[in-house]
Amino acid sequence: MNDEDLYTWTSPLDVPRTVELLVDTLNHIGAKVFAVIDQQAEARAVGLDMRALTLILFGNPRAGTPLMQADPTCSFDLPLKLLIHQGEENRAIVQMLRAETFVSRYDVPANAAGVFTGAAGLLESALVKAARAS
Numbered sequence: 354m355n356d357e358d359l360y361t362w363t364s365p366l367d368v369p370r371t372v373e374l375l376v377d378t379l380n381h382i383g384a385k386v387f388a389v390i391d392q393q394a395e396a397r398a399v400g401l402d403m404r405a406l407t408l409i410l411f412g413n414p415r416a417g418t419p420l421m422q423a424d425p426t427c428s429f430d431l432p433l434k435l436l437i438h439q440g441e442e443n444r445a446i447v448q449m450l451r452a453e454t455f456v457s458r459y460d461v462p463a464n465a466a467g468v469f470t471g472a473a474g475l476l477e478s479a480l481v482k483a484a485r486a487s
Contacts, residue, residue, distance in 0.1 A: 358454040360473045364437075364445040365484040368405035371437050371445035378479040379411050384472070386411045387432050405439040416468045420461050427459040433472055447480065449473060 364371040372389065379386050387410040396403045412432035421428050430450055440446040452469035455461075 358451055359448045360451055360477075362447045362477055362480050363440060364447055364480050365487040366445060367443050368407060368437050368439050368445045371447060371480075371483075372407045372409065374479060374483055375409060375435060375437070375447070375476060378476065379409070382475055384411050384413055385432075405437075405445075407437045409435040409437070411435070411472075413468075420459075420465050420468070423462065423465075424460040427455070427461055430455055430458065433469065435476070447476070449476070 364374075366374060376386055376389060388408075390408040390410075392406040392408060393403055410432045411434075417431045417433075421431060433449065436448045437445050438448075449472070450469065452466035452473070455469055456463060456466050459465075
């Protein structure tokens with residue numbers, strides 16, 4: 354996957370606090386958080402070490418279900434996913450699949466991009482507010 358396939362934001366916070374901020378933001382807007390997977394903890398559980406990395410699976414079944422009905426294979430990229438990993442100076446990097454990438458991969462209506470762009474805008478806004486507050 355190329356960098357242009359992803360939205361990428363730098364958080365002013367570390368990974369755990371960024372995860373908390375984004376889960377709270379998603380809950381506040383009524384998105385369903387399906388899972389929060391702490392990959393670093395899972396690695397440690399089997400005796401391996403890795404930098405902080407968490408995956409959040411989220412979405413809205415009202416928005417995602419019609420897309421999966423149109424093209425079941427788009428379930429590879431649904432629910433939406435946020436990758437939060439440790440960047441420089443202990444700040445988190447947040448990444449999510451771009452709307453254009455999703456639409457180009459699957460046989461879904463062009464307006465499917467709104468699912469991604471709407472979520473991306475809200476998440477970016479939460480990160481900008483966090484940066485102003487820190």
